[in-house]
Amino acid sequence: MLGWLRKKSEIKTEELPLRRYTPQAARQRDGARAEMLAKAYLIEQGLTLVDANVACTRGEIDLVMKDGRTLVFVEVRWRKTAAYGGAVASITPSKLKKLLTACEVFFQHYPVWRSSPCRVDVVALQGSLDQAQIEWLKNVTG
Template identity: 40%
Template sequence: MKEKTAVKGQAAEVAARQYLEQHGLKFVEQNARYRFGEIDLIMRDGNDWVFVEVKYRSHTQYGGAVNALSVAQTERLRKAANHYIQLNRIDAICRFDVIAADPAGIQWIRDAF
C-alpha cells in the first residue's frame, strides 16, 4: 500500500510542478533532502524564491489535502529551506507555498505560512 501512495505522491509533485509552470513560475529543483527535512519543489516567481510543499490525499474527507500540513512539517520545511538558502547564498525574497491535490483538483496556496 505504501508503494501506491508514494507513486501517487510523486505524480502529484509532477502535476504541481506543471501547474506552477503554467502559472509562470520557473522550476529550480525537486526533492531537496536534508537530514532534518525535505523540500518538494523549489521554484522561482520572478526574483522571488518559492519553496513548495505538495500534499496529496486520495480522499477529501477530514479536510482533504489542504488541511494535511502539520506544524511539525512546516518547521521541517522551514529548516530545510533555511539550509538551502545558506548553501546557495540566496539573498532574495522567499516564500512558502502549498499545493494541495486531491480528487477535487489542485489548490495553490501562496504564502501558506
C-alpha cells in the first residue's frame, strides 16, 4: 500500500501491538476536541465511525470511518493560525509514513477489514476551535 512512501521491507508490522490512547496534556485535550469536531463533521457528511485513537509504537490513527463500503483512515490536523503554512502544511511525508504503518497494524489486528477498499483522508481545522474552518482532503496518498 503506497510504496512511494517507504519500502515494504523497512518495517515489520506484525510484531507491533495495537492500543488506544487518551489525551493527557492540555495541548492533547485541544487535539482531542479537534478530533471530535472532525468526527462530527464527517458524520454529517454521511460517514460512520468504526474506531478512534488507535496507536502502535510507530504511528497512530485519529479516526477510522466508513464511507459507503470504503474504510477511511483519517488524520486530523489543527492549527490556530496559518503561520508556517497552517494545518494542511503540517502533513509531512514522515507523518504519512507513520500513519500508514498504523494502518497496516490495524489490518493485522482486524483481518475482517482486509478485503475492504480503503483510503487515507485528512481533516484540517484552522483557527479557533469555536469557529474553526474545516477542510476535508480525500485520498491524500493516492
